[in-house]
Amino acid sequence: MREKIVIIGNGIAGTTVARHVRKNSDSEIIVVGSESPFLFARTALMYVYMGSLTLTDIKLYEDWFWKKNRIQLRYDTASTADFSAKTIRLDGGESLGYDRLVLATGSRPNRLSVPGEDLVGVSAFYSLGDLERIQDLTRGGRKAVVIGGGLIGVELAEMLVSRGIQVTFLVREARYLESVLPAEESELIAGEIRSHGINLVFGETVAAVTSRNGRTVSGVRTESGETYEADFVGVAIGVGPNVEFAARNSIPVSRGIVVNEFFETQVPDVYAVGDCVEFERSGIGHKMIEQLWYAASRHGIALASNLTGVPVPYDRHVFYNSAKFFELEYQTYGSVPADSDERNSVVWSDGHRLIRIVFDPAKNTVLGFSSLGVRMRQAKCVEWIQNGDGVQDVVARIHQALFDPEFTRRLDRQAFRVQQVNPNVRASVS
Amino acid sequence: MRTDMMTTDRLDTFGRVSGATLLASFVILALAAAGLGYSQSGLLLGLFVVLLLIATAFSVSRHLLSGRHPDNSDSVRSSVLSRGIVGWLFGVVLTVFYVILYWFPHLLGGMVALFDLPSNLLRGKDADQWFMYGTFYTLAVVLMGIRAMARYRGSRYHVIRTMSVMFFQLILAFIVPSILVLFRKPELYFSYFWPLDYDLLWPSSVEQLTQEGFLGAFALTWGIILTFVATPILTYFFGKRWYCSWVCGCGGLAETAGDPFRHLSDKRLVAWKIERWMIHGVLLLIVATTLLLWLNTLAGGAVLGSVSSGFTQFYGFYIGAIFSGVIGVGFYPLMGARVWCRFGCPMAAILGIQQRFFSRFRITTNGGQCISCGNCSKYCEMGIDVRWYAQRGQNIVRASCVGCGVCATVCPRGVLKLENGPGDGRFGDGFVARDSVEILRPGD
Structure with a gap:
């Protein structure tokens, strides 16, 4: 009798579990998804809005892929579970028995929790439904306010400005991504955003979304008393784990569905991966919730090997992430604390591009990299971090980690103004 | 420039303004063909060129503004x-133009006469349909090349590569052959080689070239060295791109005039399967044709006899004219700009086999950074599903990639x-997959 694995959620986490279970085993695999019939690249929704891709283009696999890999899809919503009988029930009426159940329910956008947030003309930007709604709401639009200083906010701003809409971008913090990025990076990004005609305002917290007719949005009012006119308000203040199914069925949740380093929930034979999980405090000792495209895929691979082989604990490996702020590409590897300065890092910048190398001031070993406008080679950066190479060595060999296209003007280290140099590494930089 | x-x-x-102006320039050509080309050639040629320049200016501006x-x-x-x-109408117009050009040139009428003036300047004689076609082709590569440089100005690779295809088309495929004609020499193209220039190494051409004195001997030697020595060496070091997207005229047109249509290539697996059968079929056909012709010549006509001319005509008609011309360019607005390069070109087939198995070229995927958005696949003119590899952390090593x-x-x-x-690790170790092994066996 083949084992039957049922996965709730057909996003990148759930589908990665399915693909890798299939690679390793002959199990019966059923994936339930309610947002769309197929896996699509959530990361590419902005390109559909802007017109360079279609919805078909953002499917990760052709339609034959699922049948060929014997992954059964259900375009339906899972509502209830009976863990003693090992079955779940779908809204469409179907009952699915399982041997092991995987929850990959993703995340949902955080709510503002201010008056007026449910007015017509207010939307988050997360799902396919949000995309369609924003396409409708912004047709012929004139002015918009985007709330939230994260990665989705800047995507929304870029989308709206491409349609000729005047965008005010309200950020609660004093600088862009204050809790994640060092100050120089924040400044470069803010400059990039403003150069595209965005009215970027820091230090503003929204108090209310306003309306003149009580039905459609007319603008926002901030706690400082300032008002901003808008016919569309985009809310991008982060996402939180979607624990709806778990909570309804009494699977223990905290902020996310609580799992250990093997992705086991506290219900036997029920697992959870991706955006929706929160690792137990006793677990792996890093960030408790990882809501990243990359992390979801790594969770999926790890859980699949646990489901089909010898269980081993999840290891996040050397952290990495990337983003694009209008035309400015950003990459980061390893650890780059937001309070990095000259005591723990070397920075090259010519005012448009930037590379930062973070090191341990006590041992002088390299801990992390971030770059803006310069592409870095992940394998090289990770190798140096894992080897604990000395910062002087890395500075001298930094060209080995450049990943810019051929004929890119060579990153002349002499021409790059060295903004901050630790006395210990000055000699090898200048 | 404020980008808001x-x-x-x-x-x-x-x-739209650019497109409308281009359409107007086609109307000028139609008027010329209808007879005005004989009486008003100077005026119409001037109008035609001015309209093309305006169309280019608007298209270039569009990209400079973004x-x-x-x-x-x-x-x-x-x-x-x-x-x-x-798009369909444009495809039909292009296809009909090619059919007329190849088989009903008399219908072009006064359109050809439009180009008497430049033809006399360059070649010392009146234009024929092929001079007109060469002029169209070169104008398309140069003007749309300027547009491509504007569109891709953020990357020096594209700017330099586009200048390269513009140079090879304008100088080696237009001006040099014209000047050779001016000096009563054979019209030679030094940027096309066998098997793309399919009859270059056929016995009849070789015989003809050896009778042309120094120039003929040079062209023959040049062609043989390029096909059998330079091509393998350059492809080993740089992949097929050194030719397909830097030198070749077909590739040059695709990268410039065809650039707006690049996303129309079919990305499905089934298209890749058809592509492999077709392109290698054409390669077999041209190799067999060439070998048979030589055997036939060496045996004094004993092998093929009268069939030999049928063979050459078959290849010339179906592959040389219909495939590379009518379908290759006529279908730009329907199947993208690389239909010929992808499904038919025997040169691309040879370079591709070498690129796949004996070359240092690859497209490296940067670790696990792919977000599966699909822009790479969408805008691949060769129909490679680039994302398929990138999202696995694998490098892209594909025969068809023109770089x-x-x-x-x-x-x-x-x-x-x-x-x-270097050749080692060329396919990439699959960053994502490798990590999964580490997860499986953390102690190793």
Whole structure:
């Protein structure tokens, strides 16, 4: 009798579990998804809005892929579970028995929790439904306010400005991504955003979304008393784990569905991966919730090997992430604390591009990299971090980690103004 | 330039004006063909060129007004760029033009006469249909090349590569052959080699060239060295791109005039299967044809007898004219600009086999950075599903890749890089998959 694995959620986490279970085993695999019939690249929704891709283009696999890999899809919503009988029930009426159940329910956008947030003309930007709604709401639009200083906010701003809409971008913090990025990076990004005609305002917290007719949005009012006119308000203040199914069925949740380093929930034979999980405090000792495209895929691979082989604990490996702020590409590897300065890092910048190398001031070993406008080679950066190479060595060999296209003007280290140099590494930089 | 001016509406307007002006230049050609070309050739030629320049200026402006990263916001919505009604009409017009050019040139009438003036200047004689065609071709590569440089100005790779194809088309495939004609020499093209220039090494051509004195001997030696010595060496070090997207005229047209249509290539697995059968079939056909012709010549006509001319005519008609010309360019608005390069070109087939198995070229995927957005696959003119590899952390090593570099340019995360690294580890160890092994066996 083949084992039957049922996965709730057909996003990148759930589908990665399915693909890798299939690679390793002959199990019966059923994936339930309610947002769309197929896996699509959530990361590419902005390109559909802007017109360079279609919805078909953002499917990760052709339609034959699922049948060929014997992954059964259900375009339906899972509502209830009976863990003693090992079955779940779908809204469409179907009952699915399982041997092991995987929850990959993703995340949902955080709510503002201010008056007026449910007015017509207010939307988050997360799902396919949000995309369609924003396409409708912004047709012929004139002015918009985007709330939230994260990665989705800047995507929304870029989308709206491409349609000729005047965008005010309200950020609660004093600088862009204050809790994640060092100050120089924040400044470069803010400059990039403003150069595209965005009215970027820091230090503003929204108090209310306003309306003149009580039905459609007319603008926002901030706690400082300032008002901003808008016919569309985009809310991008982060996402939180979607624990709806778990909570309804009494699977223990905290902020996310609580799992250990093997992705086991506290219900036997029920697992959870991706955006929706929160690792137990006793677990792996890093960030408790990882809501990243990359992390979801790594969770999926790890859980699949646990489901089909010898269980081993999840290891996040050397952290990495990337983003694009209008035309400015950003990459980061390893650890780059937001309070990095000259005591723990070397920075090259010519005012448009930037590379930062973070090191341990006590041992002088390299801990992390971030770059803006310069592409870095992940394998090289990770190798140096894992080897604990000395910062002087890395500075001298930094060209080995450049990943810019051929004929890119060579990153002349002499021409790059060295903004901050630790006395210990000055000699090898200048 | 404040980029808050660059709304898609505004860009669309520039695109529409450019398209309308191009259409007007076609009307001029139609008027010329209808007879005005004989009586008003100077005026019509002037109008034609001015309209083309205006169309180019608007198209170039459209791209200069958008950001340094190429703006593709029109490729899904524009009718001509997304197989809408205008796209189909354009495809039909192009195809009909090729059919007339090849088989009913008398219908071109006064259109050819339009080009008497430049033809006399360059070649010392009146234009014929092929001079006219060469002029169209070169204008398309040069003017649309300027547009491509504007569109991809954020990447020096594209700017330099585009200048290269413009140079080879303008100088080696247009001016040099014309000047040879001016001096009563054979019309030779030094940027095309066997088997793309399929009859260059056929016995009849070889015989003819050896009778042309120094120039003929040079052309023959040049052709043989390029085919059998330079091509394998250059392809080993740089991949097939050294030819297909830097030198070749077909590739040059695809990279310039065909650039707006690049996303129309079919990305499905089934298209890749058809592609492999077709392109290698054509390669077999030309190799067999060439060998048979030589055997036949060496045996004094004993092998094929009278069939030999039928053989050459078959290849020339179906492959040389219909496939590379009518379908190759006529179908730009329907199947993208690389139909011939992908499904038919025997040169691309040979270079591709070598690129796949004996070359240092690859497109490196940057670790696990792919977000699966699909821009790379969408804008691959060769129909390679680049994302399939990138999202697995694998390098892209594909026979068909012409190394245009657009996948690396449109990637929003800087995941792809064209490289001529050493052969070891060329396929990449699959960053994502490798990590899964580490997860399985953490102690190793």
